[in-house]
Amino acid sequence: MKLLVAALEIELDAFPDHIPGYERLVTGAGKLKAAFELTRALTSGNFTEIVIVGTAGSIDPEAASGVHEIAHAIQHDVYDLQGTRGSHLALDQTVSTGRPGVTIATGDFFVQDADEVAEIRALGAILVDMETFAYIWVAQRMGIPVRAARAVSDSASDGAILTFRERVALCSAELWEWFQAECLTA
Known part of the structure; x- marks a missing residue:
């Protein structure tokens, strides 16, 4: 059995309720909820693969639309003892899926400020x-x-939260197309 994971139920609106071979998990938004709910699901089930889908803000004009597979993730809202952004005191700086794709920066707030985008972009992420x-x-x-x-x-700029609310249904449809092509044909 594989596990299909999203943070928000609306990110799965375009997906059917039942997909053969997959169990569905909605964790809630944010790193703590994501870590807790995924850990709980994995300890109570026997899963061979995790497929994560959802939405992201673009912080690079070349990634302004579409579905992007993730290769690496960093945290943009942590700092080490020297004050280096993106470097955690006790966790890996980067985690990887082992697949080709882009780098995403994860943090516990909705990015919608140009100055914040510039600082996060400097870490090497595009989403x-x-x-x-x-x-x-x-x-x-x-x-x-x-x-x-x-x-x-x-x-991920001024007013992004308004755009997010309008676009999430379209994103769900794009993700369902990606999922069918990438995960159901393999």
């Missing part, structure tokens, strides 16, 4: 979200292969 780092980190510790795909919902 931002609130869960991917936690999902990949848990999957690695549990020894379960993971794939992650994010559909661009907004430009």
